[in-house]
Amino acid sequence: MRTKIVAGNWKMNNDLNASITLISDIKKELSGKNSNVKIIVCPPFTSLESVSTVLKGTEISLAAQNMYFEDSGAFTGEISSSMLKSVGCEFVILGHSERRTIFQESNQVINKKIKTAVKNNLKPIFCIGETLEEREGGITFKVIEKQVTEGLEGLTEKDLEHLIAAYEPVWAIGTGRNATPEQAQEVHAFIRQLISKLYSSGFADNLVIQYGGSVKPENSKELMTQPDIDGALVGGACLKADSFVKIILSAQ
Ligand code: 13P
Numbered sequence: 001m002r003t004k005i006v007a008g009n010w011k012m013n014n015d016l017n018a019s020i021t022l023i024s025d026i027k028k029e030l031s032g033k034n035s036n037v038k039i040i041v042c043p044p045f046t047s048l049e050s051v052s053t054v055l056k057g058t059e060i061s062l063a064a065q066n067m068y069f070e071d072s073g074a075f076t077g078e079i080s081s082s083m084l085k086s087v088g089c090e091f092v093i094l095g096h097s098e099r100r101t102i103f104q105e106s107n108q109v110i111n112k113k114i115k116t117a118v119k120n121n122l123k124p125i126f127c128i129g130e131t132l133e134e135r136e137g138g139i140t141f142k143v144i145e146k147q148v149t150e151g152l153e154g155l156t157e158k159d160l161e162h163l164i165a166a167y168e169p170v171w172a173i174g175t176g177r178n179a180t181p182e183q184a185q186e187v188h189a190f191i192r193q194l195i196s197k198l199y200s201s202g203f204a205d206n207l208v209i210q211y212g213g214s215v216k217p218e219n220s221k222e223l224m225t226q227p228d229i230d231g232a233l234v235g236g237a238c239l240k241a242d243s244f245v246k247i248i249l250s251a252q
Contacts, residue, residue, distance in 0.1 A: 008238025019047035025241035052088030172213025
């Protein structure tokens, strides 16, 4: 049985005060509620350390939204994996479609980042997904296959022991238009099959694959009860404690 994992990607929202308020509200909303769902929050860099302090003694894990693949040096404006570890991060989102499209990150760059994360014991949340044009052009599976094979090139099953994959169709992100549970399930099953071909069926069976793209309390349960959907990577709806916690509870 795979554990359901719900992560909240705060993106470029919440300054320090707003971050502390949100994480404190999430803790309050969760108190007294039993959940066997693994929870991850992904605040912006500037809030990681403070959110980490609020999270002490809870089961909630901390993730960063990005990192650079070099360990240190003259890379103005970048953040390294050891910096993230030093402020309490256990996970890091890599290959988010906003990084791919707005910041031109290629599969090769993402591959280097995954390698660095793994080397430094940060667990990657590896995002993949097709654009609307690609879906309408009938090449969704081709695009996903390329993102997965190039993104994970040179990495072994052992390297990827703690990998989380996240299928986020670009056309469903921030648009209010989620993939239907059937559309999402179809791609999740494809990803699992592909991972099974690239690695082993045992590894593929254990891989958590989250869905992301306009997940809300109103659609989360139906999405997460699909056989190959193991949780959610939530954007907009994670910025309010009550809706994020509703999504978490719907995953049980
Ligand atoms: P939305 O939930 O706002 O569509 O964002 C999804 C996402 O990109 C999470 O990483």
